[in-house]
Amino acid sequence: MRADFAIIGGTGVYDAGLLSSVDHLQIDTPFGVSFIDIGEYAGQQVAFLSRHGKGHAVPPHRVNYRANIAALRQLGVKQVLATAAVGSLKEEIAPGELLIVDDFIDMTKSRETTFYEGENGVVHIDMSDPYCGRLRRLIAETADRNGIEVKPGGVYVCTEGPRFETTAEIRMYARLGGDVVGMTSVPEVVLAKEAEMCYATVAIVTNYCTGIADSFLTHQEVADTMRANIEKVRRLFFELIKR
Numbered sequence: 242m243r244a245d246f247a248i249i250g251g252t253g254v255y256d257a258g259l260l261s262s263v264d265h266l267q268i269d270t271p272f273g274v275s276f277i278d279i280g281e282y283a284g285q286q287v288a289f290l291s292r293h294g295k296g297h298a299v300p301p302h303r304v305n306y307r308a309n310i311a312a313l314r315q316l317g318v319k320q321v322l323a324t325a326a327v328g329s330l331k332e333e334i335a336p337g338e339l340l341i342v343d344d345f346i347d348m349t350k351s352r353e354t355t356f357y358e359g360e361n362g363v364v365h366i367d368m369s370d371p372y373c374g375r376l377r378r379l380i381a382e383t384a385d386r387n388g389i390e391v392k393p394g395g396v397y398v399c400t401e402g403p404r405f406e407t408t409a410e411i412r413m414y415a416r417l418g419g420d421v422v423g424m425t426s427v428p429e430v431v432l433a434k435e436a437e438m439c440y441a442t443v444a445i446v447t448n449y450c451t452g453i454a455d456s457f458l459t460h461q462e463v464a465d466t467m468r469a470n471i472e473k474v475r476r477l478f479f480e481l482i483k484r
């Protein structure tokens with residue numbers, strides 16, 4: 242089995258939709274097992290991976306990022322389109338909006354962040370363009386052509402989770418230059434880079450972060466806003482794949 246593109250679905254995205262002749266695969270990798278669906282769309286083989294598993298069973302700090310990216314590599318995937326639910330650090334980035342992530346700040350604490358543990362050499366991967374510039378431009382062009390509004394860039398602060406942030410942390414992240422906050426882009430983007438894939442993320446803003454809005458934040462709010470906006474992202478990804 243091989244695939245040209247992969248879609249990684251985050252919170253609220255548990256099936257690929259639109260794919261035909263879908264095979265459900267369990268792929269063994271040196272890092273563990275990954276569950277991936279492969280189907281066809283517009284003559285291309287597309288892999289779909291649900292980051293948190295069906296029914297959102299795996300919390301962000303327990304996702305086996307290495308197995309997932311290794312499995313995609315085994316399938317020959319070269320281009321990855323990922324979704325991510327994020328909170329906004331800025332008033333001008335509102336819930337319901339889409340944003341093409343172009344950089345990250347890593348605030349995670351306990352994750353396996355590399356394929357290179359020493360046995361296979363010491364490798365320091367370049368991070369000057371962590372999210373593939375070519376795919377980012379293609380996403381922006383595709384959105385424009387299809388009348389889908391998307392912010393062209395933004396810095397993703399990746400926290401360890403699974404708890405949401407304190408007000409003081411959010412104040413700090415905003416001062417550090419972050420635009421949005423999520424719990425999954427690191428190490429996924431780093432591992433994809435190590436695997437020489439072109440990887441991009443469209444973030445779906447589901448809420449204002451703690452202290453930016455004056456209400457409590459719940460996972461339900463995140464899931465509901467995600468559900469209301471995910472169709473835009475799906476359309477964007479499939480229009481891009483069809484090109």
Ligand code: HPA
Pocket residue numbers: 326327328329400405406422423424447448449450451458463
């Ligand atoms: N913080 C962290 N992760 C998130 C948030 C948030 O406010 N919203 C969606 N994912």
